[in-house]
Amino acid sequence: MSRNEHEHEQEERNPTTRLPSPIRKSVSKYVKCGLSQTQIKSSLVQDHPNSPITETKLTNLVSYERRKDRPEIFSVFDLRNWCDEHNEELQLTNILRTAMKGREDHYSRSRYKLHGRDKIIDNYFISPTIYPLPGQNLNILNYFLRKDSMKQVEDNESMAKKKKVILYNQFESIPRQNKNYLIVAYTDVLGQPRFCSTSDKTIFGEQCPYSNCHYTCNHSLMSEANLLLMHKHDINMDKLPEIRDPNQIWLFWLDEANEDTPKYDKLHMNWTMSYKFSAEASLASYGITLLRQEPLSHNKFKNWINQNFKQRHNQAIW
Numbered sequence: 001m002s003r004n005e006h007e008h009e010q011e012e013r014n015p016t017t018r019l020p021s022p023i024r025k026s027v028s029k030y031v032k033c034g035l036s037q038t039q040i041k042s043s044l045v046q047d048h049p050n051s052p053i054t055e056t057k058l059t060n061l062v063s064y065e066r067r068k069d070r071p072e073i074f075s076v077f078d079l080r081n082w083c084d085e086h087n088e089e090l091q092l093t094n095i096l097r098t099a100m101k102g103r104e105d106h107y108s109r110s111r112y113k114l115h116g117r118d119k120i121i122d123n124y125f126i127s128p129t130i131y132p133l134p135g136q137n138l139n140i141l142n143y144f145l146r147k148d149s150m151k152q153v154e155d156n157e158s159m160a161k162k163k164k165v166i167l168y169n170q171f172e173s174i175p176r177q178n179k180n181y182l183i184v185a186y187t188d189v190l191g192q193p194r195f196c197s198t199s200d201k202t203i204f205g206e207q208c209p210y211s212n213c214h215y216t217c218n219h220s221l222m223s224e225a226n227l228l229l230m231h232k233h234d235i236n237m238d239k240l241p242e243i244r245d246p247n248q249i250w251l252f253w254l255d256e257a258n259e260d261t262p263k264y265d266k267l268h269m270n271w272t273m274s275y276k277f278s279a280e281a282s283l284a285s286y287g288i289t290l291l292r293q294e295p296l297s298h299n300k301f302k303n304w305i306n307q308n309f310k311q312r313h314n315q316a317i318w
Helices: 003-013 021-032 037-047 055-067 076-086 092-100 140-160 200-204 219-224 262-267 298-310
Strands: 109-114 117-122 181-185 213-216 227-231 249-253 271-274
Touching (some): 021 037, 021 055, 037 055, 200 213
Parallel strands (some): 181 227, 227 249
Antiparallel strands (some): 109 117
């Protein structure tokens, strides 16, 4: 076999042998991010304008990257951030579907490493199922970006249905006053008193800019209350105040999604409280993420993850 024939055979077996390292790395990342060959070609032109790669070499290289096994260790977070920078519309789940199991070949086992913790994902065969990216909700910046996007979607849907919605530019900054505000829980919550023995600091949160609100379940203070809190499922129409103070706010609390409540329209509630961001009061019924004053170091964050997993003994799906 001549030298040229040998080099040609080697190139077909591994098309990365005679390509510059930056191009090989770029194509590898493009493939992991789930880009098509057309998108990869376009991205290469932008990132490497003087790239010597031909259409045939690109096809061979993309096929090689897609079919080679994935035992290599890479940071899921670094890969996700890189993909976001190069393709804003990229769905994060595509990274898992491509990088963990491939598109053209069926791999039964794929390996990855997340902050020092090895995991084995079994039976990731190609299927219509979209698998969630491990740890994708651990990025606080990603949470706040999605939060703003979700609120905009909710606002648009509410306006399309001609429902009440408060837009961001309609919020008013209320100046701090020496006056205290009394909130009385007029109803129970699902048949049980809620927050009655909890401190105001715990109820309203340490990051609340106002500290002049007091929460109580004492109905004897109802006439003095600035706001009456009423949970939808616990409202008794026959026991509502017969005379209503026009300066008193009635807050309608509802946590359920897509529930129509026309029979409560006659109560003329002033405000609503819900898990939705478009409500006057947004309650963290299903959890909330707060921004730390100081971010955790990498080691502390890794130790927190490891400790969290050690305490989990039962499997769950959510």
